[in-house]
Amino acid sequence: MGAIIQYIESYLSSDKTPGAAGNMFWALVYIMLVFGGLSVAVIAMNWLERKILAHMQVRLGPMRVGPHGLLQPIADAIKLLLKEDIMPAEADGFVFWMAPLIVVLAAFTVFVVVPFGPTHAVTDMNIGILFMLGVSSLSVLGIVMAGWASNSHYPLIGALRSSAQMVSYEVAMGLAVVSAILMTSLNATGTGTLSMIGIVQAQMAQHEWFIFKFFPLGLVAFFIFAVAMVAETNRAPFDLAEAESELTAGFHTEYSGFRWSLFFLAEYSAMIAVSSIAVTLWLGGWLRPFPNMLSGTPWDQIFSLFPGVTFLFFAAICFYNTVRMPKHPLFRVQTIGLAGFGVVLGLIGLILFVPAVSVRLQDIFWFSAKVAGFMYMYIWYRGTFPRYRFDQLMQMGWKVLLPMGLGVLILTASVALLQQKLWHP
């Protein structure tokens, strides 16, 4: 008995991720946490996207189901689960059935190596970034399968567009990633790393986020990645694969109910996945702002307050809106619900002030905050940009981003070489 408890506890004091430490129990716990957290994030993202987009477009968005539409994603999920599952008579049944599974599998497997903190990841692979890029590009297989198996013209065109787009933008994306990986080797031993955790630690050691490294080279590489990742996830303004006004819904035109919701889930988790890559490679991953310059106990304590304060702020917004709710008996349940939601957020905020908790969780907070910034950008793009045309998209990928990526890679390599040979021989 004692041995089992010791086995379970053994990870808590470890400075490695459970997978790297070989602790299967904690690795399983982390898998479940990541899976659950991701599902919650997708649900929250669904609500946030509709609300933020609505407010950008001078409308209110969901307001009926729950206070300010907070329960709308849940209502939608229930609706999708209860819907009739339609498969076209002419469809290739097995492939049609497999396609959403492959897409979802690819989108979720990526999170095995995403480092939410120095010890908060399922495992730390020494080929982490390679694994991520490889697995996330598997989703194109699922999309092609979906388009082909539907046996219908619109999905077929959507799938063709999507596969061509993902393949071409992956090239530019890869070049940008390589230039960031190159920067990790700028240390005394000259050895770089592909491990996601190692990349963040390299940024910590070099006292610089890679976005600012060799200004503006890091910034340009980040820009290339930021464009390519939008194309990679088929989001506006590169959402040609599911261009509603052209192809009705693109590759998932024939899908309905739960299968469709799997595509939806995959799309949003893919967005979170590529944002995590960008955050890890260029924005210092889980590092709080200025971990070296503003180091020491007082600064550590000040920054450890951030997570709690953020949640208290959200709670305050909830309470403010609770007060502003109409004082009509019809709104009583909604008002109570909103207040209850505020109380939950407030409690989470208070718990985050407990030092033992905040020490463990603040890495996750900073990581999520950076990813949330990317998610907001995604919504903002969607509210602002018209859609690219297919040939323009290809032109952008091959004629603009690819040469830029090559140039950045060569320049980064040259500058890094010069720095190591001349200034630090």
Next chain:
Amino acid sequence: MTDPNTTLSPLELGSHDKTFLDANELIINMGPQHPATHGVLRVILRLDGEKVLGLECVIGYLHRGVEKIGEHRTYTMFNPYVDRMDYVAAVSNGLGYCETVEKLLNVEAPPRAQHVRVILTELNRIASHQLWLGTHALDIGAITPLFYTFRDREEILKIYEKYCGARLTTHAFRIGGLQYETYTGFEKEVKNFLTFFRPKIDEYEELLTTNRIWVERTKNVGTISAQDCIALGVTGPVLRASGVKWDLRKAQPYANYKNFDFEIPIGENGDTYDRYLVRMAEMRQSVSIIQQAVDALPEGPIMAKVPKVMKPAAGEVYHSIEAPKGELGYFIVSDGSTQPYRLRVRPPSFVNLQALDAMCRGQLVADVIAVIGTLDIVLGEVDR
């Protein structure tokens, strides 16, 4: 088409020698249930991959036999039916019909009625262009302008609602003038709308005019030359964007447009971007016309002397006005009875839609959507 006046070649059906790598042509049915065909237009596309080899429009899904109905209604009774053709520009349709019957009866609406007609019709032009802008941008993938234009269009509809009780199918005019005197505060509200709306046009333009993706999506897309426009009978902003300065408000002034000072905006290239600019400029011109009309709104009667039972003398008349989408003409043959012997409408959308094939050939699928949007068709008017 063997018209010597045009450069368009006929579509060779069944030719398989044009596709890339001798691939099979893809025949795609776009519509009648499709998010971007503005109703129930059905377009049969012949594609080589994404490239459009040719297309064919199938119409008639919204056919209600409006012209035939006209033969079985009295002149007054038919008036509300015309609102149902181009339902986003119902007031313009009403103006065209009323003026045609007035021409047949040889009466003229009094000056005050004419002024109010101009105000409401130009407001309608703005509303129609707003709807066009919103849906056109939505088709190209910009979802936000739609909500901005609908928010502002609401103000126009409020004025209509206060004036005649209806927002969409207004039946605002009567043969011989107006049925209702303007409500109290009408002039003030119209003026308020103008001051409210002027900066809004800039707001729309800010979202789109210099937007890189918007420019790339619309420049050199759906280009049509002035020659082809004239050969196909295309009118309205589409014709003007190709560089032809033809606006019936100036060319054959009707109502009392000759009293107002305004310009005809024209384009150069005849592409989608020019059509966009022309329509934006037209909105500004409409604002100026309304301002002049409401500033000089005369007092006086609003209804001319027209007989209760209208029995125009036997004969025929054609009258056309510049509707927001182009030349809207009515041809009425009277046999001296209370009902028209034959009533024919020349709807701008129907005629402009002919140009779709010419404008889309050689372009990509995504451009077909952009071109349908830029033609600004309303299926209620195409099918009647």
